[in-house]
Amino acid sequence: MKVQLDLAGELEGALDEALEAAYPLETGATLEDLVASLPFASRVALTSVNGELVPPAERAGRTLSDGDEVMLLPPVKGG
Amino acid sequence: MHKSLLIDPGKCTGCLQCEMACSLEHTGEFNPARSRIRVFEFEHGLNNVPYTCTQCTASYCMVACPVDAISISQLTGAREVADSICVGCRACVAACPYGTLNFNPETGKVDKCDLCGGDPKCAEVCPTDAIVYGYPQGDVPPGMFALPTDADSAPTEVH
Amino acid sequence: MGWQRKVLRVDLTAGTCESEPLNMQWAAQYVGGRGLATRYLVDNVDPAVDPLSPDNALVFATGPLSGTLVSTSGRYCVVTKGPLTGAIACSNSGGKFGAELKYCGYDLLIIQGRSEKPVYLLIEDDEVSLEDASDLWGETVWKTEETIKARHRSEDMKVASIGVAGERGVYYACIVNDLHRAAGRSGVGAVMGSKNLKAVAARGTRGVKVKEPTRFMQVVDEKNRKLFEHGSRRALMRYGTLSMIDVMQKFGGLPTNNFQKVQFEGVDRINPKAVVETNRNGHKNLLTNKACFGCTIACGRIAHIDPNHFSVVNRQEYWHASGGLEYETAFAFGPAVGVDDLDALTFAGYMMNEHGMDPISFGVTLAAAMELYELGLITREQTDGIDLRFGNAEALTVMAEKTGKYEGFGRELALGSKRLCEKYGRPDLAMVVKGQEFAGYDSRALQGMGLGYATGNRGACHLKHDTFDVDMEDVSGKGKAKPCKHSQDDIAAIDSAGICLFTASAWDLDDIAAQVDAACEGSWTAERLHDAGERIWNLERLFNLRAGLTAADDTLPPRLLKEPAPSGTAKGKVCELDVMLPEYYAERGWTANGVPTPDLLRRLKLEDFIIESPA
Structure with a gap:
């Protein structure tokens, strides 16, 4: 199955565009599996699925599930 | 061959860690006013340029010194001021065309970069490698000094 | 060690400048910076004073780590009673000025009274004098700094000054040092202006010593590595704080059009991608990043404005590089007012720095004026013919300049949101707490942020607590009181050590305590720093209570409490302050009326300040 990723902030561009649009996962994979599979897992602070x-x-x-929209955001501090 | 301080202003963010480390090494306290390396800032911080003695071959300071207080370190190539001999006349300050010697009113002597005896603290603390202590031939982009290698001339399409 | 153990006290009324020993008992209890300055303010100023009267004092403070090799050691604080809020003001700045003040041999500079004529304070180690500033009055910050350096033939001199905004009492005027770093919030620049003090110029040659130099350097090296390798540092170095604009947009916490919306359609034109894109004139906004003194993060942005842009065309004096967009400036000149013209935002930033104003308060005040304009409560005749609708880039650039120069409708914007909205009959439209404007985080999406805003001792502020992590895990008021309280105390300690809050992603209080311990007399642990932070927070609170503020001031505008977020993760939610606030008071050990109890104050060694509460 494939899920659609949405990365922002410092994570933007961390994955190839095509991979971000359709990220392959094994059927039954959890959100934790997805985050763990990313090269920047330690920089993922917020996760949302379908909003x-x-x-x-x-x-x-x-x-x-196939076609889920997963948003991943980095930690936020100050500013 | 001696190592040199290789300075790349393009990498300098103007943090002045070098000035603090230099002053700690030479005075035992953090005091950029006594640092022997200085970072000059231009155009609202757009450009930051670290600057210190290049240990130049001409050694204008050494030639000008009337009491022979300045000598060349065999170990590092640094032009070093012997505080025990320096009388604080500032002839070297006037002679240096690069402006890298400074009279220290607290000691009555002249301060200049001595490469910390071969372990320059400015380079050690620089967080961006704007100051590197090394050999010029090994630390500049290939092409300027390095001879072309086979890899350079290999066609990229092969991949 | 760490401290210089000396305070410089300047009485502008009497024209005297005298140094006195630092109260080391207070240093042990309040560390330095924000804490020590607060203690000295409390000792010197009746909380009931008019902030713009000679009876108010302005305290510049460095911390024990200021001017050392600890990363980000260039910070200083300005503490005073703020004109914007009527509460204690504590504004923090980077650049090089803070370290230079410390190298002059002083931990603190206390400025009291009011000079008869405009002056600037010149500090060269022990040689301190008040110099005539008649010719500088009416000049910009940039011109003032240039003139003072030239007059004293010293490029090494560091200058903190005010522009016309500070002279004329713009309620959110700031103090700018090193051209584009600022003690920005709560109107500390207006206090300086009220004292007829144009600038403080410092050049120091007094070194800062540390307790155990060898151990200190080992600890600093270890902590610098930890900071250097942290992902947050890399992100800050590469994108500055601006990368959060995309995060807040996605999350739905980016206040837009005076907080009527929480997402902004123009975000792609002002985000980190936009600032490095080459526009149709071949111009790229962002030039490089820049560090403050001692900083190994280097989040500062150096940018330039497209010379073809309407704001600077034929105005070559603005074609040079200077401070670029950070998250808060991008928010306040962008979504807050609906503008997505990158060069207009950058120009407005130049105006803030050149004339000395807080970009957050200016932007949010302009946003309120725009809403009043769209409601017909302000007319085009009043706005000097400028169409003050949301999204008009010209309204932003023109009003930024007019306010900085205190001209035309800028004199109305100079009031700040609270006073402006009261004047035009809609106090509910002012996006403020205690009179100070919100930063760029919407309290409906970031609920703990709402609690931090409401309980902020200097009014709405995003920098005195840190609940980001819990806020982005759960959009409700649940479980926010405790992290809010604890982070407030931690940050009070960090602000007092003399370093930047942006180290806190990588460093916890243990990391900071280790560095303080190697630098300063006494034994310093995270627990001791945290206790000092709690003491400082409560002393600030006590100052405010004595100034006449009450629990009723710990609140948010009705828009955030009653109008649900229209989109994003928090769609349909309001800020649950009613849930969080009682929990917070309990967590703090305060009464239900928000007053610190005698028991708490005795534990914090603040027994001299016990308020006998009727409740």
Whole structure:
């Protein structure tokens, strides 16, 4: 299956554009599996699936489906 | 061959860690006013240029010194001021065309870069490698000094 | 060690400049910077004073780590009673000025009274004098700095000054040092102007010593490596703070059109990608990044304006490079006012630096004026013929300049959102807490931020607490009180050490305590720093209570409490301040009326300040 990623801030451009639009995952993969598979996993602070926030503690229990839109944002500080 | 301080202003962010490290090494306190390396800032911080003694071959300071307080270190090639001999006349300050010697009113002697005896602290702390202590031939982009290698001339399409 | 152990006290009324020993008992309790300055302010100023009267004092403070090799050691604080808020003001700045003040041999500079004529303060180590500034009055910050350096033939001199905005009492005038770094918030520049003090110029040759130089250098090296390798540092170096604009846009926490919306359609034209793109004239906005004194992060932006842009065409004096867009300036000149013209935003930033104004407060005040204009409560006759609708880039550039020069409708914008909206009959449209404008984070999406804003001792502020992590995990008021309180205390300690908050992504209080411990007398642990932070926070609160503020001031505008976020992750939500605030007071050990209890104050060694509360 493939999910659509949405990266912003410092994560933008971290993945190839085609890969970001259709990121391959094994069927039954969880959000935690997805984050762990990324080369910048340690810089992922926020995750949401189809517009709904998923806190870090709940990522392992959130199974992804084909076509899901997954937003990944880096940590935010000050400014 | 001696190492040199290789300075690349393009990499300098103007953080002045070099000035602090230099002053700590030579005075025991953080005091950029006593640093022997200086960073000059231009156009609202757009350009930041670290600048210090190049240990030039002409050694104008050494030639000008009336009491022979300045000598060349065999180890590093640095032109060093012997505080015990320096009388603070500032002839060297006037002679240096690069302006890298400074009279220190607190000691009554002249300060200049001595490459920290071969372990320059400015280069050690520089976070961006704008100041590197090394051999010019090994630290400049290939092409300026390096001879072309086979890899350089290989056609890129092969991949 | 660490501290210079000396305070410079300047009485502008009497024309005297005298040094006195630093109160080391206070240094042990309040560290330095923000904390020590607050303690000295409390000792010298009746909280009830008019902030713009000679009775107010202006305290410039460095920390024990200022001027050392600890990364970001160039910070200084300005603490005073703020005219924008009527509360304690604490504005922090980078650049080089803070370190230079310390190298003059002083930890603190206390300025009292009011000079009869415009003056600037010249500090060269022990030689301190008040110099005539009649010829500089009415000049810009940039011209002032240039003139003072030339007059004293010293490129090494560091200057902190005000522009016309500070002279004329623009409520959010700031103090600018090193051309584009600023003690920006709460109107500290207006206090300086009220004292007829144009500038402070410093050149120092007094070194800063540390307790154990060898251990200090080992610890600093270790901590610098930790900071250097941290992902946040790399992101800050590469994008500055601006990369957060895309994050907030995606999250739906980017306040737009005076907080009527939380997402901005023009974000792609002012984001980190846009600043490095070459435009149709072959011009690229961002030139390079720049470090403040001692900083190994280098988040500062150096940019330039397209010479073809309407704001600078035929004005070559603005074609040079200077400070570029950071997140807050991009927010305040962009989404807040609906403008997506990159060069217009950059020009407005130049105006803030050249004339000495807080970009956040200016932008959010302009946003309020735009909403009043669109409602017909302000007319085009009043705005000098400028169409003050949201999205008009010309309105932004023209009004930024007019306010900086205190001309035309700029005199109305000089009031700040609160006073402006009250004047035009819609106080509810002022996006402020205690009179100070919000930063670029919407409290409906970032709920802990809302609590931090509401309880901020200097009014709305995004830099005195840090609940970003919990805010982006859960859009509700749940569990926000505790991290808000604890981060407020931690940050009060960081602000007092003399370093930048941006180290805090990589460093926790243990990392900072290790560096303070190697530099300063006494034994310093994270716990001790945290306790000092809590003491400082409570002392600031006590100053405010004595100034007449109450729990009723710990609130947010009705828009954030009643109008749900129209889109984004927090769609349909309002800020749950009613849930968070009582929890927060309890977490702090305050009464239900937000007053620190006698027990708490005794624990914090603040027993001299106990307020006998009727509740």
